[in-house]
Amino acid sequence: MNQKNNRMTMTRIKNILVLLTALMVNSLWAQTPVMEIRSRTTVGEGQTFQITYEVNGKASNFKMPSLKNLTHVGGPSTGYSSYQSFVNGKVSRSESYTFTILVQAGSEGTANVGVASCTVDGKNVSSKPFTIKVEKAAQNNNNQQSQNGWPWGGSSRQPQQQQQTQQSAPTIDKNTLFARASINKNSMYQGEEAIIVYKIYTQIPLTQFQIDKLPRNKGFWSEDLSENMTQVKQYTETYNGRQYHVAEIRRGALYAQETGKLEIAPLKTDVIAIIQTQIQRQRTGTILDFFIDDPFFAPTRNQAITKSLTSNAISVNVKPLPEGPESFAGGVGNFKISAKSDTKEIRANEAFTYSVTISGRGNLSLLEEPKFDLPKGMEAYEPRVIDNINKGDNGLSGSRTFEWIVTPQTQGEYEMPAFDYTYFDPASGEYVTVQCNPIHIKVGKPLHNSVSKSDVKELNSDIHHISKSAGLHSQNETAGLAFWLTIGIAILASAAIILLTRRQQEIDGDEASMKLQRATKLAKKRLKNAERYLHEGDDELFYEEIYKALWGGISDKFNIQQSLLSSDTIRQHLADKNVDSALQESILKTLSDVDFARFAPGDSSSKKQHIYDEAMTTIMKISEIKIKNA
Secondary structure, eight states: OHHHHHHHHHHHHHHHHHHHHHHHHHHHHHHSOOEEEEOOSEEETTOEEEEEEEESSOEEEEEOOOEESEEEEEEEEEEEEEEEEEETTEEEEEEEEEEEEEEEEOSSEEEEEOOOEEEETTEEEEOOOEEEEEESSOOHHHHHHHHTTOOTTOOTTHHHHHHHHHHHOOOOOTTTEEEEEEESOSEEETTOEEEEEEEEEESSOEEEEEEOSOOOOTTEEEEESSTTOOSOEEEEEEETTEEEEEEEEEEEEEEEOSOEEEEEOOOEEEEEEEEEEEOOOOOOSSTTHHHHHOTTTOOEEEEEEEEEEEOOOEEEEEEOOOOOOTTEEEEEEEEEEEEEESOSEEETTOOEEEEEEEEEEEOGGGOOOOOOOOOTTEEEOOOEEEEEEEEETTEEEEEEEEEEEEEEOSOEEEEEOOEEEEEEETTTTEEEEEEEOOEEEEEEOOSSOOOOHHHHHHHHHHHHHHHHHOOSSOHHHHHHHHHHHHHHHHHHHHHHHHHHHHHHHHHHHHHHHHHHHHHHHHHHHHHHHHHHHHHHTOHHHHHHHHHHHHHHHHHHHHTOOGGGOOHHHHHHHHHHTTOOHHHHHHHHHHHHHHHHHHTOOOOOHHHHHHHHHHHHHHHHHHHTOOOOOO
């Protein structure tokens, strides 16, 4: 009996050493960037299939492998996954990138795939070359192994082992492990900030969870508050009378852009749970079967089970904002405003920087530029936007700064005006108006001569001085000279006024023209970005750029605040500007198509290409609209 105990003790020590060795190897692998390959090992002639390279780090600069007896069909397309694991209270976060290429097999024989590489933290990471068998008719066993997605180099006995595991895999009760979403308010104003938290509740050990794709919430602008999270928050919580270990896997800020009853989509995540299972031993027909039948003596093992979890959906009621003053620029929260200039003295035709900073808490990412009137004789174009926004557990805080390059045209004393800035305070349910400070600017003479009203005044004074000193003529001659001088002065003054008027009209016209040109260029730039995302297969960024290009172009064309944009306001503005009814319907149909496609995942490539072409055509039509007075 003692010998048996000693053998059992030695066996346990060996198992512990093997487990520790495996954990050490796994830890070293997790710290070192590695490129793994997922590919079929056997394919048929002419068959098209994928080869995926997965890297456990932030990878970039992927370089294609050499291909022999294979034809490159498409890709590489890039994927990203964020993994967060926690064992015995220790939490770690990692990320992996995948690069997928599409290839077509050649003739019967062997296909060779060379070395692929990429860069992780400035270091080169490479894959191993491998071969693929190309058959005239792929065998069922090989096909089954490929379809199961075993990694390169996997054992041929793996499918059988997987089948045994599936047969004996226990189930996990839905009350033992689940995902849940919660929000800090179920009723809010349009544009108001709400915090949503996704949690995993568990009563069994977990080693890892993965969020492959975040939900798209139609009608909301969202900000990820956990993108820089280095540690998962863990604690215990009692829910429905049961105590759970809880892990917060994502926290976000939502800003409703529509009103009414809106649905927040569920979040889907995969977790790996560790559970104990009993090992079934073969009966011997001896007295030892007594111990086999006794659960106390039955050996157990830890088994890892992948479980897909889906959180609950959430409904919220979004109230419309009350009608606000003209100084409202879309801010919902609590803000203050200030202005500054990089200089207080400047020459005419030189430029200075005028900046306005809005700081506080709320929908900072959606703030529009404040509206104010520049002093006459100054011109400025579209501002540069500088964000200094902090993302905390309770939402967004910080500042958004708008910088204008301003050029005074004539010398004189100017004042960048004090102006009202209005935001909506959801706590009080009222609009709050604060005033931006004025800034005095002294403009001196330009370095180069130019026609201005001040030059006309100096010219009048000089001529008048000369006329008073001409006293060598008779009274009649003096009267005649005064007459002609008066006529000359009037002509010069009229000419100067005409020149100044035309110049101001040119400035006004150029400003409007430049604004529209910049708006068109911006829309085209966004379309170019959308085309890139289309080819990369990034649906979310593709539809976001299309959405911004269309709505931003309409906002600039018809001078509508983006916070007030909706299908109804656009229809009203198009009608007010006497836009052709057929064109009105075409624009609104495109907006509707994009809005629907944006929140309908799984569109085909041809559908997305159609959306892109439709958006480009509509933006060109919008830019060509000639606005007429009603």
